[in-house]
Amino acid sequence: MARDCWSKRNVSKSNVVTSKTEDELDLEALFVADEDELAFVATISNKINYESDWIVDSGCSNHMTSDKEKVKNVSKYVENRVAVTADNSKLLIAHVGNIIVSPQYNKAKVLLKDVFHVPSMKKNLFSVAQLTSSGHIILFGPQDVKVYRNVEILDTMMNNSMLKGVSKLEVRRDTVCAGCQYGKAHQLPYEESNFRAKEPLVLIHSDVFGPIKQASIEGMKYMVTFIDYFSKFKKLAEGEIVRGVRCLRTNNEGEYTSNEISDFTREAKIHQQFTCPNTPQ
Numbered sequence: 001m002a003r004d005c006w007s008k009r010n011v012s013k014s015n016v017v018t019s020k021t022e023d024e025l026d027l028e029a030l031f032v033a034d035e036d037e038l039a040f041v042a043t044i045s046n047k048i049n050y051e052s053d054w055i056v057d058s059g060c061s062n063h064m065t066s067d068k069e070k071v072k073n074v075s076k077y078v079e080n081r082v083a084v085t086a087d088n089s090k091l092l093i094a095h096v097g098n099i100i101v102s103p104q105y106n107k108a109k110v111l112l113k114d115v116f117h118v119p120s121m122k123k124n125l126f127s128v129a130q131l132t133s134s135g136h137i138i139l140f141g142p143q144d145v146k147v148y149r150n151v152e153i154l155d156t157m158m159n160n161s162m163l164k165g166v167s168k169l170e171v172r173r174d175t176v177c178a179g180c181q182y183g184k185a186h187q188l189p190y191e192e193s194n195f196r197a198k199e200p201l202v203l204i205h206s207d208v209f210g211p212i213k214q215a216s217i218e219g220m221k222y223m224v225t226f227i228d229y230f231s232k233f234k235k236l237a238e239g240e241i242v243r244g245v246r247c248l249r250t251n252n253e254g255e256y257t258s259n260e261i262s263d264f265t266r267e268a269k270i271h272q273q274f275t276c277p278n279t280p281q
Helices: 128-133 151-159 178-184 259-267
Strands: 026-033 038-045 054-057 071-076 082-085 090-092 095-101 110-117 124-127 137-140 145-148 204-209 223-228 247-250 271-274
Touching: 071 110, 124 128, 128 137, 259 271
Parallel strands: 054 124, 204 247, 247 271
Antiparallel strands: 026 038, 026 082, 071 095, 082 090, 095 110, 137 145, 204 223
16 A cells, blocks of 8 residues: 555654464463453564564553663553463563654654563564554554554545555544444343242243254154243143142243233233343343
8 A cells, every 4th residue: 555655755664563474473472461351462473573673463452562771751660560471470560651663764753652661571562452542543454554643544545545455435433333332331240030939830931942954753843841940840740730830931032922822821820921032141
């Protein structure tokens, strides 16, 4: 994309590197953690100069380096966080500050803010998450990674057909992505039920399974289960116990909400209970 850019003077190549093939991967897993959460960090390298090169890391929560001389405006790190390696070794985060990365073919400088100084770390990690959280746009290509300062630049490139292989898209910032909301949502815990049946047939669980590809000897492709909550008895129970079924608990699907089932349970004086969909809890 750089060679076709309408403004080449703004394109700079830095010493941020990525690997090329899976056969040459040197994978090291790291974590940045506090007491309650862990953030996964994975670095993939291929014949890299670990002292000067920066590894693009899409899982890293913060930029990190072991070279304190690179860090400017340095201050002591006081928060309760450590870097944890794959073998569960904890690495101290000593300082935090800013780092200026010098491009190879441009006089412009790239400023990385809030970089962690981790003395025991062997690599310089370039955090994708930290850049995107500050409003930058990052595009991963087959040979390189490009960072754009804001979404307006990407919008302009799309409108002028400057991105090869990318169809024109409407870039909007006034909407909330439904997929993002679902992905970040947490299901609330279910309270433990205190209900306990004291005798058989007080509560019967039922469900329908099918259609089954291989039919039974009699040609049946569906199976229905009736399980007594008290005794877990799975066969005929009502004929052996002098009492009837009091409650039938099922899912809220059509096979149990039909008029035929409703009429049957009403005539048999059986109370129906329905569970919430997709909640086996």
